[in-house]
Amino acid sequence: MPSHLDALRMIPVALIRLLLVVVMREVGENTYDASSKLLPQYDFVIIGGGSAGGVLASRLSEIGDWQILLLEAGGTPPPESYVPGFNQLLILGDADWKFYTTKQKNSFNGFTDNRIPYPRGKTIGGCSVLNSMFYVRGNRRDFDNWEAMGNPGWGYRDVLRYFKKFEDYRGKVTKETASFHGFGGPQTIENKRWRTKVSDGFLKAGKQLGYRIVDPSDPDQIASRPNLHVVLNAHVTQIVFENKRAVGVRFQHRGKSKAVFAKREVILSAGAIGSPQLLMLSGVGPANHLRYHGIPVVADVPGVGQNLNDHPYMTGFPWTIKNGSSFHILDIASPKTIQDYVHYRTGRLTTSISIEGYAWPMSEVGDPYWPEVQIAFLPFTVGDDYGLITSHVLGIKNEVYQQYFRNLVGMEGISIGLFLCRPKSRGTVTLNSADPFEAPLIDTNYFDHPDDMVAFIRGMRFALKLGSMPALKEDFEARFHDQPLPGCTHEWPLSDKYLECYARSLTGTTYHPSGTCKMGPASDPYSVVDEYLKLRHVSGLRVVDASIMPLVTSGNTNSPSIMIGEKASDMIKQDWGAPIMPLGY
Template identity: 55%
Template sequence: MSIQIFRIFILVIMRILSTVVIRDVGEHHYDASGRLLDRYDFIIVGAGSAGGVLASRLSEIEGWRVLLLESGGAPPRESNVPALALGLQQGEADWKYFTAPQRYAQMAFPNNVSPYPRGRGVGGSSTLNLMIYVRGNRRDFDHWEALGNPGWSYDTVLKYFKKAEDYRGTRNRATASYHGKGGPLVVDDKRWSAPLLRGFLNAGQELGYNIIDANGPEQIGFSVADMNIIDGIRASSAISYIKPAAGRPNLDVAFNAHVSQIIFNKEKRAIGVQFEQRGKLHTVYVKREVILSAGSVNSPQILMLSGVGPSHHLREHQIPVVVDLPGVGQNFHDHPILFTLSWLTNQRVSTSIPTVMSASAIKEFAHNKQGPLACPFAIEGNAWSLSEEGDPHWPQLQYVFLSSNMAMNYGFVLSDIIGYKPEFFKKYFGSVRARYGFVIAPILTRPKSKGSITLTSRDPKTSPRIDPNYLSHPDDIKTFIRGIRFALKIGNTTALREDFGARFHDKVLPGCEGKLYDSDDYWECYVRHVSSTVYHPAGSCKMAPSSDTMGVVDHKLRVRGTEGLRVVDASIMPLVTSGNTNAPVIMIGERAADIIKNDWGAPTTHL
């Protein structure tokens, strides 16, 4: 059975299950496309994590009419089943993007190109992600403010993390003051764990690290992953923010509305947007503001299509220049990850497709929303190690612990989604296919390599050029090598080696045969071949003071040189946070909503 046929088989089963078991959750019948007004107070472009927050919060003001435009449709029903998260990539809710060929990385990928999943549809990437809730490090936000962005310190943004949160977990009672209750976004304990999780946590303690609340006062340590899952169902922004607000008479949500450009008047004020829907071009005007929340790939693309960006690049595509803003699309960066560091075990303790798709697992999910289907596939925990440069408590590395080795299911899940060359995967992992094991995956949390988003065409439906420029900075290689050596220490602890018989898959990586095994040169070759995205793009519309010539938005997220236009999503991050990005993007949406309300004289919570 081919990988694609296998995936289709699994998706059909899960669609049937989700239709029968969670029918009410899967309904998103609030498309208002047939009754749109000619003019709104606010137009929000993109119904992802930030856009959903903005639509909900701005429509709290009864006198404001709000339009939320989404290029995709309703979330697929199976997106509600947490275990199917990886299977959604390259499907109907994904933009199906690819990176540009990488010069310094991705050598184990066809033409040095890898898939670059981005959510398309109501909920955005929160319908595709692995639902891990990580806010980042307090120093991330203090650094944003120190760069000249007042109002973005940790003490300020913590209020918005708590405002968004409805914490239902039981593990972190000692850090309850860092958590919120009653917010739209449910954060809960994992509902099922493989036995290997115990070994991972014990390994951390054996190495001298504490078991921590990753969203508490400090981040260094080992933790069980907190999840955006509500009663066993994915808590996307579609479920948490958009659907509850969609019944308000002052909020309209339009599905399958692909924005082609922002319309400006002669004073460079945003006065509306054009979008294509079902083959027809529409124009809607705005009284107050247009807000771009299309994400780190599409927000800079839409700005450039609208004439806001580097003037030389716009002229290359015959786009009239409204504002020469050289920083648009620059400063683009991402968290690279190594999914390939695999260990074998002598026990049947891993997560596998047969485990997740067993009759007992389906029954447990159907009746109780418990069991392996109620958790993202194989995701167990995280760790952050002490930094060897600068502040030791501002980590350069995160480690994801997966209770499945890369080849355990014959590559049906991980290898196909990541996109390695089939011949490379077979050569490296062929001897351990279907074997039980686990992965410890290092992530660069503060990468120094920067890339860009640029246009390939003035056609709004043509994908932009996505170039993360992975590993172009030599320090990223050095940090990754430190991460590999720490991951090897974790895997070699007695907690994993003796209790589970863990043995590292130490086959020489194809393409690195000429390097001395376990030398820095060997691991550099390894990293340049197999590192890939962990789906956390950021920075392409950087928030910065006016003294920074590459800034795009100010600390109130207003686009330079324009009026009535803001960007609110991960693209405004000066530097990506030290962890998974969905939680901070929701925080950005919450804070931006208060900033906007305050600017227009409406009541706010924390300003």
């Protein structure tokens, strides 16, 4: 009988077998790269083919008289991205920008060099190719708060129609919930196809705490139309301005410098890291910072790269549970798992192998229905995979893995983590140099504001309480991994001081950066765009992606990013006198 290590060595062979099938059946030949027929000028040039940029390209190309160009720095999604269960394998791969944060003083103590990988999608589809495929709109209070901050038209009643517009919900509905969903849109949203047995214990534990069960879910797409050109591997290096009007872009494509121009607008959808970086490289941003790097100032816009919002995410308290209840990394190499997916599209590979469920406990401070934290339930522990994948992707120090997680190797378990929904701390994205091919400096600045840690500890205590519920403790024999965390052994176990130390050691990112091109009124000196997403102090340029969020939403950000793209496409059409397609088109 093969050992566990022998089985681990078999995984690449199993993956290759599966990928060959997937490539033949699903990927096919790339037919939408228009680099061979590039025009010198388009009506709209969109920078970035991620969730928001893809929506814009699709919606603007509905107007047959408009010529649209979408420039994407990455290539086609790698074949393994077509298999939902392989999402973690894409991080730090070719479809990732491979960014890292700067060293931190207040966090990341358990991560190598006190910094963490900061994955961002570098492929058509952007971060939606890398993410865990959870569909979460956020709390209605998030959007009402955006409007209250001086952004008319962005309240929940206004944005709800745009969520519904792109949705094609195929999950279970009742008379009470049918009105919450959209049907017939371009994005399929469905319930998880497969989940572990212990996830039922998670839901039951929530019920035992007095909570009701609600829902999240899936990814996105780009249309193919003759007036839409898509150029892959096109790394935009500069937005071209004439008299403070954006008139085109310069980009590198297959070793050559190229330029293309826009009759109407340039639209920047490069994400919360890429958008501020490109603006600053093009001369739009804090003037002193630009001059420091020798970049001529087109417009002094102090807020560019400021206001970085992200959800600090604690990797998760680990519990061991009885065998046959959760997930084990070796399972993805089993012949049955592969056969189920290849032939029947069933089994554990039909869904992302990461978080299986979310919970939003009522806030103990302020509005109880505007949660402070989001609880994440994972059907494995960091120690589950012999240190081959999870700890590497997260960037956990080897000594922390060896001393804290290693004795969980090969054991079935669960992790209950959390992220802070509405952090008060703010980070920054700044230039490392004027070189457009050099990664920017990403300073997350987690836990800088003292209120964040206080709220986070409240959430940690809720996670511990949830794990101790009979639905998990008795039904699944859940046993808390109470070994002291290295670096925190000087604190009394599970005291507030210990939990703070734990949080500062093992809290990383939830991959939800936003806010670095903040939407706000002219009276806000750090606002970068107005409510129409037009960049301040220049013309012919909008920013359309998660960077415009004044505050990050209380949940995963992929769905709100798509909503931003939908709403922006209608605003652009309205400004240029084009018809707007109705809901459900």
